Amino acid sequence: xxxxxxxxxxxxxxxxxxxxxxxxxxxxxxxxxxxxxxxxxxxxxxxxxxxxxxxxxxxxxxxxxxxxxxxxxxxxxxxxxxxxxxxxxxxxxxxxxxxxxxxxxxxxxxxxxxxxxxxxxxxxxxxxxxxxxxxxxxxxxxxxxxxxxxxxxxxxxxxxxxxxxxxxxxxxxxxxxxxxxxxxxxxxxxxxxxxxxxxxxxxxxxxxxxxxxxxxxxxxxxxxxxxxxxxxxxxxxxxxxxxxxxxxxxxxx
Amino acid sequence: xxxxxxxxxxxxxxxxxxxxxxxxxxxxxxxxxxxxxxxxxxxxxxxxxxxxxxxxxxxxxxxxxxxxxxxxxxxxxxxxxxxxxxxxxxxxxxxxxxxxxxxxxxxxxxxxxxxxxxxxxxxxxxxxxxxxxxxxxxxxxxxxxxxxxxxxxxxxxxxxxxxxxxxxxxxxxxxxxxxxxxxxxxxxxxxxxxxxxxxxxxxxxxxxxxxxxxxxxxxxxxxxxxxxxxxxxxxxxxxxxxxxxxxxxxxxxxxxxxxxxxxxxxxxxxxx
Numbered sequence: 076x077x078x079x080x081x082x083x084x085x086x087x088x089x090x091x092x093x094x095x096x097x098x099x100x101x102x103x104x105x106x107x108x109x110x111x112x113x114x115x116x117x118x119x120x121x122x123x124x125x126x127x128x129x130x131x132x133x134x135x136x137x138x139x140x141x142x143x144x145x146x147x148x149x150x151x152x153x154x155x156x157x158x159x160x161x162x163x164x165x166x167x168x169x170x171x172x173x174x175x176x177x178x179x180x181x182x183x184x185x186x187x188x189x190x191x192x193x194x195x196x197x198x199x200x201x202x203x204x205x206x207x208x209x210x211x212x213x214x215x216x217x218x219x220x221x222x223x224x225x226x227x228x229x230x231x232x233x234x235x236x237x238x239x240x241x242x243x244x245x246x247x248x249x250x251x252x253x254x255x256x257x258x259x260x261x262x263x264x265x266x267x268x269x270x271x272x273x274x275x276x277x278x279x280x281x282x283x284x285x286x287x288x289x290x291x292x293x294x295x296x297x298x299x300x301x302x303x304x305x306x307x308x309x310x311x312x313x314x315x316x317x318x319x320x321x322x323x324x325x326x327x328x
Numbered sequence: 329x330x331x332x333x334x335x336x337x338x339x340x341x342x343x344x345x346x347x348x349x350x351x352x353x354x355x356x357x358x359x360x361x362x363x364x365x366x367x368x369x370x371x372x373x374x375x376x377x378x379x380x381x382x383x384x385x386x387x388x389x390x391x392x393x394x395x396x397x398x399x400x401x402x403x404x405x406x407x408x409x410x411x412x413x414x415x416x417x418x419x420x421x422x423x424x425x426x427x428x429x430x431x432x433x434x435x436x437x438x439x440x441x442x443x444x445x446x447x448x449x450x451x452x453x454x455x456x457x458x459x460x461x462x463x464x465x466x467x468x469x470x471x472x473x474x475x476x477x478x479x480x481x482x483x484x485x486x487x488x489x490x491x492x493x494x495x496x497x498x499x500x501x502x503x504x505x506x507x508x509x510x511x512x513x514x515x516x517x518x519x520x521x522x523x524x525x526x527x528x529x530x531x532x533x534x535x536x537x538x539x540x541x542x543x544x545x546x547x548x549x550x551x552x553x554x555x556x557x558x559x560x561x562x563x564x565x566x567x568x569x570x571x572x573x574x575x576x577x578x579x580x581x582x583x584x585x586x587x588x589x590x591x592x593x594x595x596x597x598x599x600x
Contacts, residue, residue: 158491160491161488161489164488168486172480172482174500175504176504184492185491188492189501192350235433237490239473241491
């Protein structure tokens with residue numbers, strides 16, 4: 076596989092008050108691939124992906140040093156428009172979090188925020204986003220219904236559609252299947268593979284089988300430090316680090 | 329033991345409410361008719377009515393709602409979403425909590441000096457409404473803050489992650505979800521305002537008027553003052569009129585509370 080580096084992380088450190096959560100992470104995340112981030116709870120997985128769309132700074136007492144370059148541009152530069160950055164870097168959360176609005180208004184929220192007012196254009200965007208998230212056929216008759224009436228799996232695909240509607244380049248997913256049943260999980264995993272053809276997908280997962288099934292590259296974090304990074308197959312079959320091996324074989328975690 | 333204590337507590341409050349109700353109804357019902365609702369006060373009990381006080385109360389509460397809701401919601405939004413968390417903010421917060429506990433007569437005296445005299449609004453509906461606004465503002469702010477805090481963080485994060493600005497998150501996510509709580513808090517605070525007599529007496533609202541206020545600068549009276557006045561008159565017939573006035577006041581109060589419950593249920597179902 077030959078992919079370009081999309082997200083180039085250099086010497087990234089994140090603190091929450093006194094707590095040093097990420098320690099000097101340097102890594103190049105490849106474009107048009109699925110990269111899985113594994114590691115035991117509290118190792119900084121979520122903090123790592125939230126550093127890529129600068130969501131950590133919404134938390135009081137957080138501090139970030141180092142560089143995160145997207146297409147060679149450091150997103151922590153002063154001149155960077157953080158709202159435009161978050162448009163380019165979509166995010167899907169652990170618990171499905173549709174807004175208490177209609178299905179249509181959920182997907183249209185992002186485009187509206189970025190200034191699209193034309194109803195016809197919004198309809199086109201909503202339809203294409205729902206199709207891309209493999210949800211359109213299930214909901215096209217009831218776009219005006221509340222998004223909260225959808226099942227958990229549908230809600231998670233709806234928030235994926237919501238993220239796609241602002242035309243992002245990178246999609247971050249924070250344990251997107253942890254609240255879903257196996258059937259819904261299978262649908263989301265298939266969707267991740269499909270999205271990797273067009274976007275750079277980064278997922279956090281607790282589930283090693285899931286990482287092995289869907290990802291091209293795997294990152295293993297432990298206590299805020301980068302332990303191992305490589306092609307998924309290599310990481311699972313020939314881990315270079317003893318910690319990784321112990322985690323994969325279930326000796327801890 | 330605890331169970332019996334709770335039961336006694338509930339019984340005491342229910343029985344006293346029922347007694348009040350039955351008492352007011354038995355004394356007041358004979359007097360409560362269309363003539364009572366459409367007449368001005370009079371020296372003759374059979375000709376006296378509550379029209380002026382009823383409309384005075386509606387005027388005052390209406391204007392109070394108009395002033396206090398935007399102010400209270402604005403203050404709550406600022407405190408929760410915008411203000412830096414420093415000693416000044418905590419100080420403001422502490423003061424709002426304290427103001428909620430200040431006796432209403434104190435607000436009346438303040439308004440007599442500030443609105444009636446200094447701002448020369450006179451003893452008008454406007455001065456009365458501004459007094460009530462000061463009185464219930466802390467309650468509305470605190471209730472609105474609670475409503476804002478109950479908006480889940482996942483909702484906000486979801487909107488921020490789409491590239492929304494802080495104002496867009498407030499406008500599109502926080503306000504719609506917090507609105508029912510804010511409205512409920514406001515209506516309950518207004519129900520308190522409609523039953524207040526002390527601050528209105530302090531700014532010297534009239535006791536005996538034979539007209540309905542037609543503008544915010546007209547003089548006025550409110551129902552609690554009218555009731556208080558009737559109770560103090562020597563002829564026993566006026567006691568019946570007072571009871572009838574209490575029934576009208578309770579009816580207005582209960583309908584305001586049911587509007588609050590209606591709004592809450594309606595929005596909760598939608599936001600479930």
